[in-house]
Amino acid sequence: MPLNSIGNLSELRTLSLRRNSLSGFLPSDLGSCTELRILNLESNNFSGAIPSNFFNLNNLLRVSFSGNRFSGEISDGFNNLTMLKILYLENNNFSGSLPDLKKLSQLNQFNVSFNRLSGSIPSSLGKFLAPSFLGNSLCGPAGSLGPCPTNNPTNQSDKLSSGAIAGIVIGSVIGLFLVLLVLFMLLRICRSKKSFRQVNVSPVRLPENQLLSSHSTIVAENHDIENVVSGRKDTKGIVRGKVCDDRTDGMVFFGESFELFILEDLLMASAEVLGKGFFGTTYKAYLDRNVEVVVKRLKNVCVSEKEFRRKVEELGAIGHGNLVPLRAYYYGRDEKLIVYDSMPTSLSAVLHGEKVSKEALTWVIRSRIAQGVATGLEYLHSLGPKVTHGNIKSSNILLTEYYDAYVSEFGIAQLISSISNAKMTGYCAPEVTDTRNVSQEADIYSFGTILLELLTGKNPNSVINEEGIDLPKWVKSIVKERWTIQVFDPELIRLENSEEQMVSLLHLAISCTSQHPERRPPMADITRRIKEIFR
Numbered sequence: 001m002p003l004n005s006i007g008n009l010s011e012l013r014t015l016s017l018r019r020n021s022l023s024g025f026l027p028s029d030l031g032s033c034t035e036l037r038i039l040n041l042e043s044n045n046f047s048g049a050i051p052s053n054f055f056n057l058n059n060l061l062r063v064s065f066s067g068n069r070f071s072g073e074i075s076d077g078f079n080n081l082t083m084l085k086i087l088y089l090e091n092n093n094f095s096g097s098l099p100d101l102k103k104l105s106q107l108n109q110f111n112v113s114f115n116r117l118s119g120s121i122p123s124s125l126g127k128f129l130a131p132s133f134l135g136n137s138l139c140g141p142a143g144s145l146g147p148c149p150t151n152n153p154t155n156q157s158d159k160l161s162s163g164a165i166a167g168i169v170i171g172s173v174i175g176l177f178l179v180l181l182v183l184f185m186l187l188r189i190c191r192s193k194k195s196f197r198q199v200n201v202s203p204v205r206l207p208e209n210q211l212l213s214s215h216s217t218i219v220a221e222n223h224d225i226e227n228v229v230s231g232r233k234d235t236k237g238i239v240r241g242k243v244c245d246d247r248t249d250g251m252v253f254f255g256e257s258f259e260l261f262i263l264e265d266l267l268m269a270s271a272e273v274l275g276k277g278f279f280g281t282t283y284k285a286y287l288d289r290n291v292e293v294v295v296k297r298l299k300n301v302c303v304s305e306k307e308f309r310r311k312v313e314e315l316g317a318i319g320h321g322n323l324v325p326l327r328a329y330y331y332g333r334d335e336k337l338i339v340y341d342s343m344p345t346s347l348s349a350v351l352h353g354e355k356v357s358k359e360a361l362t363w364v365i366r367s368r369i370a371q372g373v374a375t376g377l378e379y380l381h382s383l384g385p386k387v388t389h390g391n392i393k394s395s396n397i398l399l400t401e402y403y404d405a406y407v408s409e410f411g412i413a414q415l416i417s418s419i420s421n422a423k424m425t426g427y428c429a430p431e432v433t434d435t436r437n438v439s440q441e442a443d444i445y446s447f448g449t450i451l452l453e454l455l456t457g458k459n460p461n462s463v464i465n466e467e468g469i470d471l472p473k474w475v476k477s478i479v480k481e482r483w484t485i486q487v488f489d490p491e492l493i494r495l496e497n498s499e500e501q502m503v504s505l506l507h508l509a510i511s512c513t514s515q516h517p518e519r520r521p522p523m524a525d526i527t528r529r530i531k532e533i534f535r
Contacts, residue, residue, distance in 0.1 A: 007032035016040040016264050018064070023047065026070075031056045038262060042088065043067040055080040062086040062262070066111065069093055074112070079103040090114055098138065100124050112136070120148045252309070253328045254316040261287050263330060266295060266337070274346075275395055279409075279416050284342055292342035293327060296409065301336050302417040302436075312338065315411045318383070322376030324398055324408035336415075340408055343398035347405070347450075351394060352459050361491070363498045365403045366454045367534045370505065372405030373397055374530050377447055378523040380410055381440050390414060390438040392446035393427045393460075394453055413438060426460030426470050431517055441517035444526065448472070448512025455506055457489030472513035479510070504533045 006015070007029025013036060023045035030036075031053030038061060047069040055077035062085060070092040076099035078087070086109040094112065097119035101107065110128050114135030121133060121140030139148040251263045269285040276282075280298040287293065301308065308331055316326040328339040347369060350361060380387055390413030398406045419435045429445035432438055449460050452471050460471040469477075478487050485493070488502055508529055514520050521529070 006030050009033060011035055014038045014262075014264075017044065018042045020044055026051055026054065028053055030054060033057065034059065036060060038062045040064045040264070041068065045069060047071065047093075049073075050075060050077075052077060058082060060084055064088040065092065066090045067092075071095065073097070074099055074117070076100070082106075085109065087111075098122055098125060250332060251328050251330050252313070254326055261291060261293070266293075266339075271295070278419050279391065279412060294340040294342050294408075296338040296340070296412070298336040298338065298412070298415065300417040301415050303415055305331055308336065308415060311411065311415060318380070318410070320376055320379045322372045322406055323379070323410060324406045338412070343406060343408075344401050345399050346395050347397035347399060347453075348394035348459075350399065350403075351453065351457060361403075363492055363502070366492075367501070367505075367530075369397070369399070369403060369405045370451060370454055371527075371530050371534065373407055373447065373450060374523065374527040376405070376407040377443060378527045380407075381443070381523045385440065387411075388438050388440050388443050389446075390435065390443070392443055392450065393425055394450060397450065426462075429517070430515055439517065440523070441520050444512050444520045444523060445514075445517075447523075447526070448509045448520070451505060451509035451512065455489065455492075455502060455509065456487055457491065472510075475506070476510060479506070501533055505530070508533070 006012070006027055010032065012033045015033070015036060016038070018040045019042070021044065022041075025048040026041075026046055028051045031051065034057060036057050037059055039057075040062070042064045043066070045068060046065070049072035050065075050070060052075070055075065058080055060081050061083055063081075064086070066088040067090075070089075071094065073096035074089065074094050078084070078099065078101055080103075082103055083106060084104050085106050087104075087107060088109070088111045090111040090113040092115050094115040094117060096117065098112065098117060098121060100122035102122070102124040104124070110125060111132045113131060113133060116136065117133075118137040119139075121138055123141070125132075126141035265287045266285055269287050271283040271285045274282040274284055274294065278300065280296055280300075283295045283297065285293050285295050303311070312326070312329045316329070319325055324340050324343070326338060327341060328337075330337040330339075377389060377392070380389060389407065389410040391409055392407070396407065396409045398408050400406075413435050416436065418433075427446040427449045428435075429438075429442035432442050449471060452458075452475050453460055456471070456475065458471055458474075475487055478484065484503060484506070485499075487506065488499075492498075492502065508521075508526065512520055512526065
């Protein structure tokens with residue numbers, strides 16, 4: 001990098017040049033960019049020592065120098081960067097001992113692995129695990145790293161007594177027995193767990209259409225240079241009702257997610273397309289350091305920026321054990337993103353996926369899914385009479401590997417233009433004409449359709465025909481002819497002996513999908529009745 005190429009950018013807040021072929025020393029004028037918050041130079045060929053004026057950048061939050069050829073000692077000048085939260089120095093040629101970074105009280109991600117460091121790990125860095133220090137000659141408190149050697153008194157004998165040797169042998173035998181016992185128990189536990197299908201994911205790039213900072217930003221990665229300088233604008237986030245730190249790249253985070261990734265990580269991530277719909281496209285993004293998130297790229301957003309931020313931050317403050325929490329969002333002129341926790345699969349995938357066998361969905365598992373979804377929706381509705389999900393469907397019911405159910409995308413419908421009747425799904429209540437204004441009774445109709453989906457194994461979107469026969473109408477017509485047994489998924493009839501519970505849940509689902517909204521039971525009653533059915 002040529003000298004005097006960066007230092008004049010006094011308002012620069014994000015500088016990312018990762019994965020290029022840049023070489024030479026770190027330019028000394030970088031120390032003039034005192035507003036810099038994020039600096040990412042990983043996977044280049046920079047060399048030499050870090051210049052002393054670099055430590056004037058006391059607004060830095062994240063620094064990544066990994067994968068270069070920096071050398072010399074790691075300076076205790078890092079203590080000047082008191083706001084630093086992330087420091088990656090791995091895969092370089094740093095030597096000497098580690099400084100005591102006791103002034104970096106906010107540091108919670110740190111890595112100096114595979115350098116040429118030696119000596120003991122300072123107590124201030126002892127909270128980080130052994131992988132952060134591997135590939136060096138370090139010792140100390142971190143994880144499985146060995147203790148530092150101590151000097152024996154000169155008058156102590158170098159030879160072990162026979163009693164000591166016997167003690168070592170006996171202790172080794174006992175230790176080996178305990179290790180084998182633990183391995184045996186772990187093997188039994190692993191065999192008792194169900195195995196789950198792994199999906200090979202082909203890399204897909206998230207669209208990058210101007211997903212850039214509202215602050216001055218330089219992003220130049222993989223030899224693709226893009227320079228954007230715009231006005232300053234502060235952005236505040238919510239941590240379950242509390243304000244986050246100010247971000248520099250337009251992302252607003254909730255909870256502890258601030259430390260996991262930045263906007264550029266989303267842009268560069270390999271991704272799997274999970275689904276496309278009127279509300280937008282959903283991706284699973286595979287980030288560095290084994291972080292996975294789900295990104296909803298919204299389209300047809302019809303509210304102002306102020307209203308969007310207000311609404312999404314309200315949603316981000318909602319927390320419950322059966323709701324998928326919002327982790328972050330981004331609002332730009334051309335792009336609006338919402339980021340969620342990643343889950344292994346969805347109810348739609350396990351019920352209707354081409355490569356998934358429904359044999360694993362026993363009646364016990366389906367009943368647990370029903371209870372989980374009901375509990376999550378009951379909590380949402382308890383927050384106020386106008387609080388609704390607005391888009392309940394099986395693809396928005398996410399499942400863990402143990403089939404614990406989590407409801408996702410609640411409240412997003414209120415941000416999107418209303419869908420025409422022709423595009424409404426088989427989960428939509430008949431009285432809904434404006435998808436931005438869905439009542440709690442309409443949510444209950446959609447939940448009742450989910451129950452019918454669990455009971456019948458049929459996809460509500462695939463049974464609609466020209467005569468307007470949807471899944472609830474089809475079920476009611478079968479029950480009316482007293483052929484109730486024909487309603488249920490053949491997999492349940494073949495494998496289970498729980499017809500009484502199935503019929504009880506079926507009657508509840510029929511109540512939920514009444515054509516008359518006022519006849520549908522409230523979610524609190526539904527949850528209570530489901531618990532009684534499976535008691």
